[in-house]
Amino acid sequence: METLDPSALGIEMPHPDHEQHLCFLRNVGQLTKNLEGYKKLVKDPKFVCTMCGRAAASEKNVCVGEAL
Numbered sequence: 001m002e003t004l005d006p007s008a009l010g011i012e013m014p015h016p017d018h019e020q021h022l023c024f025l026r027n028v029g030q031l032t033k034n035l036e037g038y039k040k041l042v043k044d045p046k047f048v049c050t051m052c053g054r055a056a057a058s059e060k061n062v063c064v065g066e067a068l
C-alpha cells in the first residue's frame with residue numbers, strides 16, 4: 001500500500017505509526033481508494049482496536065490492539 005504523509009494532509013498523529021492504523025486509513029479515504037489493500041489488512045482478523053472497534057489481522061494496524 002502507498003505510504004501517506006500525514007503532515008501533508010494536515011492530520012495530527014496521536015501516536016507513532018498511526019499512519020499504519022485502520023482508523024487513520026479510513027479517515028484519509030483509503031477504505032474507498034484502496035479497498036483491495038484495506039481488505040488484506042482486515043482479512044482473518046486477530047486483533048480488535050479498543051479505540052474504534054475495528055479488527056485487523058496484525059496488531060500493527062490498530063491503535064490499541066487487543067487479541068480476539
Ligand SMILES: [Zn+2]
Nearest residue numbers: 023049051052
Ligand atoms: Zn482504531
Ligand SMILES: [Zn+2]
Nearest residue numbers: 018021062063
Ligand atoms: Zn493509531
